[in-house]
Amino acid sequence: xxxxxxxxxxxxxxxxxxxxxxxxxxxxxxxxxxxxxxxxxxxxxxxxxxxxxxxxxxxxxxxxxxxxxxxxxxxxxxxxxxxxxxxxxxxxxxxxxxxxxxxxxxxxxxxxxxxxxxxxxxxxxxxxxxxxxxxxxxxxxxxxxxxxxxxxxxxxxxxxxxxxxxxxxxxxxxxxxxxxxxxxxxxxxxxxxxxxxxxxxxxxxxxxxxxxxxxxxxxxxxxxxx
Numbered sequence: 001x002x003x004x005x006x007x008x009x010x011x012x013x014x015x016x017x018x019x020x021x022x023x024x025x026x027x028x029x030x031x032x033x034x035x036x037x038x039x040x041x042x043x044x045x046x047x048x049x050x051x052x053x054x055x056x057x058x059x060x061x062x063x064x065x066x067x068x069x070x071x072x073x074x075x076x077x078x079x080x081x082x083x084x085x086x087x088x089x090x091x092x093x094x095x096x097x098x099x100x101x102x103x104x105x106x107x108x109x110x111x112x113x114x115x116x117x118x119x120x121x122x123x124x125x126x127x128x129x130x131x132x133x134x135x136x137x138x139x140x141x142x143x144x145x146x147x148x149x150x151x152x153x154x155x156x157x158x159x160x161x162x163x164x165x166x167x168x169x170x171x172x173x174x175x176x177x178x179x180x181x182x183x184x185x186x187x188x189x190x191x192x193x194x195x196x197x198x199x200x201x202x203x204x205x206x207x208x209x210x211x212x213x214x215x216x217x218x219x220x221x222x223x224x225x226x
Contacts, residue, residue: 004093005053007053008050013046015106016110018047019048019112019216020097020101021049021116021119022051035209040213057086070118087125091122095126102132112216112220117202124182125145127191128150130158135161136162139182140204142165162194163193164193165193166197167198168200179197183195
């Protein structure tokens with residue numbers, strides 16, 4: 001499998017940590033790349049940001065139009081919205097990118113995996129199934145694919161890994177209840193999740209950006225400076 005292409009926002013100086021950030025349906029890695037300066041991280045943080053591009057594929061609910069998507073969406077019904085085979089295929093591709101970062105010398109425990117909407121579905125799918133421990137996971141305006149398989153397929157490696165689950169209370173695309181369901185499913189399974197909601201739609205707001213920045217600094221800067 002070829003490595004996913006990505007927008008690479010390199011650290012100033014040596015990279016001692018990384019954030020891999022997955023975009024939503026119809027977007028690309030370029031969509032979230034401008035958020036890096038908005039995070040106002042210290043110049044010497046040594047954090048590299050990778051924003052992978054999902055492959056292009058036909059999306060059923062959009063009339064079969066080809067667009068960047070981590071998986072097909074056959075129905076807007078949340079129970080069956082995520083095409084599970086596509087989720088697993090994209091999760092494997094993202095894991096391959098994480099593997100490459102680790103082989104290049106960045107410890108898995110200095111990597112945060114983030115995802116918005118469809119990208120968050122992939123992040124939450126990988127969280128309980130990865131064979132190595134991450135520094136953290138951020139699941140933004142998203143939901144969970146196949147929650148009924150969590151118990152049988154999860155391991156304990158990232159049980160203690162902090163997970164930030166964030167959602168807009170006015171989201172018309174992914175109802176906040178779907179994000180809450182993902183949060184409660186993980187919490188009930190023993191994962192270390194925290195919930196944040198904001199008065200916004202299917203987007204990112206200033207307060208959320210500030211909270212994301214705090215999460216990144218808590219999870220990565222204390223580790224990379226020790």
